[in-house]
Amino acid sequence: MAVSTVYTTQSLNSTCSISTPAKTHLGSHQKQVVFYRRTIKRGSSSGSCAVKCSAGDSQTVVIGLAADSGCGKSTFMRRLTSVFGGAAEPPKGGNPDSNTLISDMTTVICLDDYHSLDRTGRKEKGVTALDPRANDFDLMYDQVKALKSGVAVDKPIYNHVTGLLDPPELIKPPKILVIEGLHPMFDERVRDLLDFSIYLDISNEVKFAWKIQRDMAERGHSLESIKASIEARKPDFDAYIDPQKKYADAVIEVLPTQLIPGDNEGKVLRVRLIMKEGVKHFSPVYLFDEGSTISWIPCGRKLTCSYPGIKFHYGPDTYFGNEVSILEMDGQFDRLDELIYVESHLSNISTKFYGEVTQQMLKHADFPGSNNGTGLFQTIVGLKIRDLYEQITSSKTAAPLEATKA
């Protein structure tokens, strides 16, 4: 029942007819939903295009963020969006249960929307949402590829309230597309579309502590049910989600502190920012001296530290056979305004002015992790992504000039 349709938009100044066959996705207890890719060219001045629209004149930079559920993706996204200025909001006038967040520069889509089985369907088949069989990687690839090349798509919506697949929403190609969720790096075709990838690696102990904090304190779940849900997901997490970290350009690893022997409260954290060397448009952050191995305890006159203090470590290493630099922070800040002292000893942080990291951290002091390495490293990765975006777009605009010279 594929129907060709023509769409017009005010913001995109061309009109194109459909070129991609419809795809069908069924949750077992749901009506048939047919998705069409709307081929709307970005930035075109021509009135219409008959069959196929070519890529627009500016490229969409695609960022992948992988993590298990409840591991801080939303918090990271809020920090990232803030670096680009402006707040991210769900599509205006759309499905109130949309998982998408749009700001001037960024569109964040949640890969849960590519679940091919709804909640009941998964239960019937005995698979979890982490299982690739519960997800449509062909559609994910088609749509991310389309967006990257400047073509709008009708993306499905997985409704977390009802557990059903809702009718699709129109996603226009943004300047920066972030695909966040369980599997942004699982499928090789999707992985190859990423300009930069991040994995949030939260250790089991910390994940458990965060889950308890959120699901018990805020959602009224019992300790037993939280434990059971973590245990039930673990085999698929180990099989399909965790292995993606070897592909990531940056990994934020969150571990229990080593400053308090035997601590398992998950409040004081040891956080490691693992940065791959040799990634185009990305130069790892360093402490004091690039390539050296350094341990630094900044507590003293310029940084107030109560027990158990703060310890930084920096140095080269290998990670899944790749050369990396690792910056580590164990402990937490007492006074966020004093972070400027730490910031001034970090290099390659891609700030636009002195103190920008500290400013961002102070702006979002109420976000989870603002007093420790999770917030600090998420903020820094946000700045690195801005830098990467600027490099990619400036090299693209510079290219025709170079061509003219030749």
Ligand SMILES: Nc1ncnc2c1ncn2[C@@H]1O[C@H](COP(=O)(O)OP(=O)(O)OP(=O)(O)O)[C@@H](O)[C@H]1O
């Ligand atoms: N850096 C952090 N420090 C402490 N707690 C955190 C941190 N990041 C997240 N949390 C805890 O984990 C919870 C989930 O965070 P967040 O909503 O950002 O994760 P998520 O990966 O987007 O979750 P989901 O996929 O389930 O929506 C927060 O409510 C908070 O309790």
Ligand SMILES: O=C(CO)[C@H](O)[C@H](O)COP(=O)(O)O
């Ligand atoms: O791992 C998840 C990613 O967020 C969710 O559990 C998955 O999307 C299924 O969602 P729900 O539990 O709402 O049916």
